[in-house]
Amino acid sequence: MGDADRGDKSPGNSLTASDKADFKRELTGVVPHLRAFARGLCGRPDMADDLVQETMLKAWAAQDRFEPGTSMRAWTFVILRNAYLTDMRRNRFRGEYDEGVAERILTAPAGQEEPIHLSDLHRALLTLPAERREALLLVGAGGFSYEEAAQICGCAVGTIKSRVGRARAALSEMLASGNIPQRSTDDDIAHSAILEELDMVAAGNGVSSRP
Amino acid sequence: MASNQEQGGSGRHAGGGNGGRNAAARRAPEWADGLKQLYDSVVEEDLPDSFKDLLDRLDGSDPALSSNDNGAPPQSPDGRGTR
Numbered sequence: 448m449g450d451a452d453r454g455d456k457s458p459g460n461s462l463t464a465s466d467k468a469d470f471k472r473e474l475t476g477v478v479p480h481l482r483a484f485a486r487g488l489c490g491r492p493d494m495a496d497d498l499v500q501e502t503m504l505k506a507w508a509a510q511d512r513f514e515p516g517t518s519m520r521a522w523t524f525v526i527l528r529n530a531y532l533t534d535m536r537r538n539r540f541r542g543e544y545d546e547g548v549a550e551r552i553l554t555a556p557a558g559q560e561e562p563i564h565l566s567d568l569h570r571a572l573l574t575l576p577a578e579r580r581e582a583l584l585l586v587g588a589g590g591f592s593y594e595e596a597a598q599i600c601g602c603a604v605g606t607i608k609s610r611v612g613r614a615r616a617a618l619s620e621m622l623a624s625g626n627i628p629q630r631s632t633d634d635d636i637a638h639s640a641i642l643e644e645l646d647m648v649a650a651g652n653g654v655s656s657r658p
Numbered sequence: 659m660a661s662n663q664e665q666g667g668s669g670r671h672a673g674g675g676n677g678g679r680n681a682a683a684r685r686a687p688e689w690a691d692g693l694k695q696l697y698d699s700v701v702e703e704d705l706p707d708s709f710k711d712l713l714d715r716l717d718g719s720d721p722a723l724s725s726n727d728n729g730a731p732p733q734s735p736d737g738r739g740t741r
Contacts, residue, residue: 467717475713483700500712507716568692587690588697615690622689 462511470510473519474503480520480589481527487584488531490573498534502527521591524599528581535577563622571621574628575614582610583618 462470481502485495505526506513513522572580578600585596586607593611597604621627 471713471716474716478705478709478713479701479703482703483697486700487697496706496708500708503709503712503716563689563692565692565696568689569696572693572696583693584697588693590694618689 466515467510469515470507470513474506474523477520477523478503481523484524484584484589485527485531487572487588488528488577488581490569498527498531501530505530518595520589521595521599524585524589525601528599531581532577567622567627568618571618571627574621575617579610579614579617582607583614586611587615 478499481499482495485498485502486492489495489498502523506523509526513519572583575583581600582596585591585599586593591599593604593607596611597607600607
């Protein structure tokens with residue numbers, strides 16, 4: 448007695464070749480999404496791709512912890528965001544902006560004088576604090592529910608809702624006013640320019656009413 | 659206090675004339691679509707070769723060997739054991 452389990456596939460810690468093949472197929476399927484999420488988070492395509500490759504290696508190494516039948520996209524996004532936040536703390540990413548999208552322009556809806564450039568949107572996105580940016584990306588671009596996004600970020604649903612709300616408000620404000628910092632390298636300048644302007648408005652000297 | 663509510667007649671006319679925040683909020687749907695466009699444009703890109711190479715290399719690497727910090731037993735999954 449006692450050796451009855453010997454030949455059984457034991458789910459959990461040992462993986463058969465077909466488990467690995469399944470895992471690899473699913474991982475391959477989410478790579479484009481990992482790239483899109485990473486690009487939104489860190490702006491620079493080359494850094495984003497590095498981040499995705501790091502994520503793929505980590506996911507592969509941890510594949511025995513993936514539960515088949517659950518969302519590979521959500522599972523790998525957790526790995527990616529953790530890698531991103533770790534790199535952020537090491538100051539590897541400074542929310543740099545992808546020149547490649549500068550050419551693309553959003554079609555202006557009827558009655559809208561000024562089209563919004565995708566490049567403006569992307570730059571505005573990169574000025575948001577990381578946790579608001581990722582919340583908005585997950586819900587607004589990745590199509591995750593608030594509940595799924597909360598699981599990915601390891602926080603309460605209410606927290607995600609509030610981050611998304613603040614991110615939306617900040618982007619709307621920036622896009623409506625046109626006050627979007629130009630480049631990461633100019634961030635400080637742009638930022639202090641905005642603050643100066645606010646100071647003047649607060650002091651009753653709106654920009655347009657200056658003599 | 660109540661004097662702020664002059665035009666109360668038509669009720670639910672949230673924030674009529676004062677531009678700023680409300681104008682900004684009403685613009686949201688338009689850029690919300692742009693957010694998806696940004697995301698989808700990357701999803702639809704061809705995968706660079708470096709990713710294909712990496713995926714190919716994964717097959718050759720045994721996850722059980724490359725991650726010995728996760729509490730998984732060192733025994734290889736197909737029972738061949740180690741030499």
